Amino acid sequence: MPLSRRRFNQSLLAVLAAGLVPTQALSRGAPQELVEGRDWAALSPAQPGDSPGKIEVLEFFSYGCGHCRDLHPLITPWVERLPKDVAFRQIPVTFGRAAWANLARMHFALESGGQLAGLQHAMFEAIHKYKVNLYTEKTSLDWLAKQGVDSRRFSETFRSFAVETKLARAEQLARAYRVDAVPTLAVDGRYVVLGQAARGLPDLLSVTDALIVKARATRKGKPGGSR
Numbered sequence: 001m002p003l004s005r006r007r008f009n010q011s012l013l014a015v016l017a018a019g020l021v022p023t024q025a026l027s028r029g030a031p032q033e034l035v036e037g038r039d040w041a042a043l044s045p046a047q048p049g050d051s052p053g054k055i056e057v058l059e060f061f062s063y064g065c066g067h068c069r070d071l072h073p074l075i076t077p078w079v080e081r082l083p084k085d086v087a088f089r090q091i092p093v094t095f096g097r098a099a100w101a102n103l104a105r106m107h108f109a110l111e112s113g114g115q116l117a118g119l120q121h122a123m124f125e126a127i128h129k130y131k132v133n134l135y136t137e138k139t140s141l142d143w144l145a146k147q148g149v150d151s152r153r154f155s156e157t158f159r160s161f162a163v164e165t166k167l168a169r170a171e172q173l174a175r176a177y178r179v180d181a182v183p184t185l186a187v188d189g190r191y192v193v194l195g196q197a198a199r200g201l202p203d204l205l206s207v208t209d210a211l212i213v214k215a216r217a218t219r220k221g222k223p224g225g226s227r
Helices: 005-017 066-080 098-112 116-128 137-146 151-158 161-176 201-220
Strands: 040-042 055-061 086-092 184-187 191-193
Touching: 055 066, 055 161, 055 201, 066 116, 066 201, 086 098, 086 161, 098 116, 098 137, 098 151, 098 161, 137 151, 151 161, 184 201, 191 201
Parallel strands: 055 086
Antiparallel strands: 040 191, 055 184, 184 191
């Protein structure tokens, strides 16, 4: 019976706990034959991107997710090596949880202030390693003040119309992409990474690489590039 995304993530967590995740992803340049229903699922209807002319890769995630924390140190250097025709965006999800909505607001507020890149790793570590409560506005403000963030300015941004608009858009995207577990990667508004044959988190990025090639071929109308 095919694994659901949630069951796949549960099995992947067991692999991580056992220390069986391979340390290297499959070669980025090596051809990889994708299997629909195992490696990827088609998204219908296809979703428009926010980066005209580019292949957009979305990562749906939450700082409260342990899998997302494990993926973060892998995906950061991966993003830095992406081709110029690929745009990457992170979409924090809430799944209707007030605690995760607070984390999403933190993400967008820090992004607006240009401080996100320098604090992302620290946020994951604070929650998962040091068990810091970042799930309420007050506790997150206290923690951010210790990181050198201007609490007053951050507080104003945290509840701003701009942040609330981005949060609503993120939730709309999660529904449109039918995200039911995190992390979830999607390519070009048409392909959602399943990775049911993945041996670990690095292989999810290898599947994403292959889907980027597929999306590029589809755009150019090359043979083998059909959905």
